Amino acid sequence: MLHITTLHYLVLGAALFLLGVIGVLTRRNVVIVLMSIELILNAVNLNLVAFSRYWQGIHGPTALHGQVFAIFVITDAAAEAAVGLGILIAFFRNKETVNVDEVNLLKW
Amino acid sequence: MNPAGMIPAGTNPPVATPFFFYLLAAIMVVGGVMVITRKNAVHSAMALITTLLAQAALYLMLYAPFVAGVQIILYAGGIMVLFLFVIMLISIERAEKERQFNKQWLVGIVAAAALGGLFIAVYTTTTKGRALFPEGRMTYGETQNTQQIAALLFDRTAGQYMFAFEIASLLLLVAIIGAVVMAKKRI
């Protein structure tokens, strides 16, 4: 209780990851599905940064690989959000809906 | 500012770490739950922003101020604004009245529960009485964090991620072009 260890962060990350997974698997609104994906990515980031601190404790203060990874993940998240929302807009313009289960045709 | 960027123990200890950790963790989990349960996408987005900001604070507690800054400037200030923009461009009045969950929601919950079980199994595993992840031994001051990350990314000798960095920039370029192609009416 008094010491916050790496495991605490990992559990929090796992909880967020699960929330994200549930969101992706159950929601119909594409926007919220995309947000759930962001949630998953953030859970991963949290783990990476927690690992980074753990790694620093072992390998000295310059062992920041986890943080560098987190930055790359954030970059990917930005790219993913841009493309995902672009697809969403194109989709909405064609089908006037934002529900994933109505995107069941390869062509319309 | 000493060379190693390390704060000697005792001079400036973090204040009430457990309290802030649990507070922020609670905010994040509640925010996460709200993200996946709200009917209105704007409410979801606001909950996600709260989660992201709380996470930035957690990064600060993990002595990762640069990641925290990037989190705020990119995630909360950039990506989420994009989300809000898109939500406002597409009408959501209709989406609110519709069914919110898809037909496979039960399967999704079950799969997530299985995954959660897996997590619990992993985290409770102990080898020879030791937890998988024992606590880090030292806490490091954040005074040189940004410089060290920069060294990892750009330095000629210590830098390992320069190629990855360039690839990431290429990825962003592709994403920009892709997003423009997707979203533009007439090219």
Added chain:
Amino acid sequence: MHALVQYIQSYLDSDKTPGGAGNIFWATVYILLVFAGLSVAVIAMNWLERKILAHMQVRLGPMRVGPHGLLQPIADAIKLLLKEDIIPAEADAVVFWIAPFIVVLAAFTVFVVVPFGPTHAITDMNIGILFMLGVSSLSVLGIVTAGWASNSHYPLIGALRSSAQMVSYEVAMGLAVVSVILMTSLNEQSTGTLSMIGIVQAQLAQQEWFLFKFFPLGLIGFGIFAIAMVAETNRAPFDLPEAESELTAGFHTEYSGFRWSLFFLAEYSAMIAVSSIAVTLWLGGWLRPFPNLLVGPTWDLLFSLFPGITFLLLAAMCFFNTARMPKHPLFKVQTIGLAGFGAVLGLIGLILVLPAVRIRVTDIFWFSAKVAGFMYLYIWYRGTFPRYRFDQLMKVGWKVLLPTGLALLVLTALVGMRTELWAELQGVWRP
């Protein structure tokens, strides 16, 4: 009790910011001081803007409430607080309620790292400038949600315009800032810094404001930032979101009373915040003019007398105007009020001349004076310029400022690395 006093006193000899020294008491004091100072500055700015703009436009401005309208901001505040707080029936009440607070929080939180002096900041962060840019960009969220939650067309269009504008200009702004960060790394260890205090100290160490560094590169960077910061705060000539002739009042059309005043507060404190970034990055922050050239006790004494002299001059202006007041019984209260105000200013001036106070406030004075210059520029712009059209605004942001910023960044890096590059080139040519 004694331990507490000692804890409080222990900071006074420290050469760190309260946050850096980890002293919670002084950090709280600084937070309260900054908050109070900011509120006073916003109120003063409100009055000054109306007065200065009025005088630019051959008007008098507020003259009725108090002498020369000095109490007008207070009257306005009372009026706003007493107004009915209307939430439109079709609005999304929760989001409508939260949005102004997001904006205000974003606008106030940035002052955590603003360095009013080498120790006069709430805290100094390793990522100071990144933190400022990031947190101030959060106000976009408040604006977008405010426009959306109003559930009305004008606010929504205003909010979309506003946020598109802010997001676009953040890019150019960031590039200009990065060029300064490159400049900070020009020392023996080539250690650049993102810390706000570190940036000013780098200017002191390099004996040059970054405005004049690599002339004209620093100037160009400053120019980009100075344009982008006006667009960032949605002020004239980039006040499209609030273009009365097109959009009534922009994203806060549906807001009234207290909530509207929060937006107002946020707008002005955001103006002060971006001005402090500009001052810190290009104009030497808290440094007095010529800190390396005019050194010595005489010059130190002379420059540290400035704050007191300024206030005494303001007091003299008040007394002069008191003497010019009409000698009519109706103006008695006003005359006394103006004289009293002058007396208060004079007293502040006298206190500021005291040696013990003098050395502590001189940094804050120079910082505030530079920020005040920017505030005057804001008012001046508003009195002079017509409004850009939206496509022209985007054109300026993306087609002018962004390429200039990119070129500036590359040039700054090349010029900063010229000796190393030259050595490299010689190695290539003469193997």
Added chain:
Amino acid sequence: MTDPTSLSPLDLETPDKTFLDANELVINMGPQHPATHGVLRVILRLDGEKVMGLECVIGYLHRGVEKIAENRTYTMFNPYVDRMDYVAAVSNGLGYCEAVEKLLNVEAPPRAQYVRVILTELNRMASHQLWLGTHALDIGAITPLFYTFRDREEILKIFEKYCGARLTTHAFRIGGLQYETYDGLEKDVKTFVSFVRPKIDEYEELLTTNRIWLERTKGVGKISGKDAIALGVTGPVLRASGVKWDIRKALPYANYKNFDFDIPTGENGDTYDRYLVRMAEFRQSLRIIEQAVDNIPEGPIMAKVPKVIKPPVGEIYHSIEAPKGELGYFIVSDGSTQPYRIRVRPPSFVNLQALEVMCRGQLVADVIAVIGTLDIVLGEVDR
């Protein structure tokens, strides 16, 4: 999605506009919009922010001025014309009085003519000043408004001293002037001329080379000289398109042929040229006023006009160059004391018809600039 086979041939020929294409948005601007200068309602058809077409809905300020004229004597109708273009009341009165004088076949005495010219030109400046202030305000520059109103005030003071009214002056009478000039009119006008000349430079200093002003006005609301003539556009708007047409020179009325002045013209017919033309007209007006003040002759101020005006049977069209363009009065007399019909050709009304040509393909924000540059007064458009 509808099955393509179920579409009728007609549907296939005209594909759904909303499909992969922005749907055209129809929005209403006005009649209570702050930038439509009164109660003009503009129905805009937009594609995004681009104007595909627009339609003006007018008549919110219709008072039936022309019908009122049929039930009033010629003298009684005179004040009514002031209420049409209420920012240039003197010009309206001049046009009406001259038209009736022409019908009666009398001419105002020279002294009256000179005073008329001075007041009309002063009024032209007042009208242009109001236009400049509001036009700049629409584009976002707030300061010129206060500058122009400060200087317009001086003109209104002269009007007030002369005839007691500031806005709806009713300064002229059929056959000349009601009032002899007050002592010191010449001095007042001369002081005003020397006062306002540097002020016009001041306006130009704020705007003429202002980058944002140039960007907002250059190439905006273009109309070619040919189009302008075809649409019947007159006044500064026509002259900015390069057509040298000014009724003061082309069909001289009053005694404008005695004065030496130029007709400023533009080249491109855009908003900026219209601005430049009007700024040049300020200076030409000053020239005319100076010449007139120096040469006011002594003499009577009223021609011999019967107490009861009863023009012979006939009809007359007389037009003058009002600040906004050609202001014409067509009067049909049946020989009685009341006109059989009066038809006014208001410049604002005709110029407003060019709005669509000017705005098509521009952005919404430009519509505001173009409405401003047309310098319409709804009182005159709707009458």
